[in-house]
Amino acid sequence: MQWYLSVLKKYAVLRGRARRKEYWMFSLFNVLVASIISMVCVLFASPEVGVSVLCLYLLLVAFPGFAVTVRRLHDIDRSGWWILISCIPVIGPFILLYFNFCAGTTGENRFGEDPKGI
Template sequence: MNWYITVLKKYAVFSGRARRSEYWFFVLFNIIVSFVLGFIDGMLGLGNPEAGIGILSLIYALAVLIPSIAVGVRRLHDTNRSGWWLLISLIPLIGAIVLIVFFVLDSQPGENRFGPNPKGM
């Protein structure tokens, strides 16, 4: 939960680096919240079967869109890659696989062009 709050505090911070744990705990918490909100949407009848998303889920997804992009960019910075690599996700299947590999890789040791290693803090 602490990592989730940390990412939200850095709402639109695209500079710096993010550790693997910061990124993956944020993703895990987003998945859990999305499932819970989807369940609530279904129980309250707020879901739209044609669109496949409910109103609460949509509001949440829009609220965390910018922090999700920002933490993804900072995670790529931690592996010494530009945030522009996020655009590779536009390539179906292969792009997502490449990004997952980049997000799983360990931090670049020491300082890189994006800042000091967050593990050293």
């Protein structure tokens, strides 16, 4: 939970680096929260309300998700502009997924200190 909250606290920070753990824990909690919202809305509300609440949640976490992805790219010593590779149909999202699985550069790189060392 601390990883999820730390990303939300740094929602507008595009500088620095993010560890794999920070990125993937944020992604995991996003999936869990979205699933819980979906289940609760299906069980206790109409489908229209469920879709509206889910869309509102996804809009609220869209920019923090973008920011943590940029910081994750910085950790592997790539510019944040590499996020645009996901716009390439079919293969682009898989390339970005591969980048998110890559280990970060050891030590300091041009985007800052190693987050594991801090």
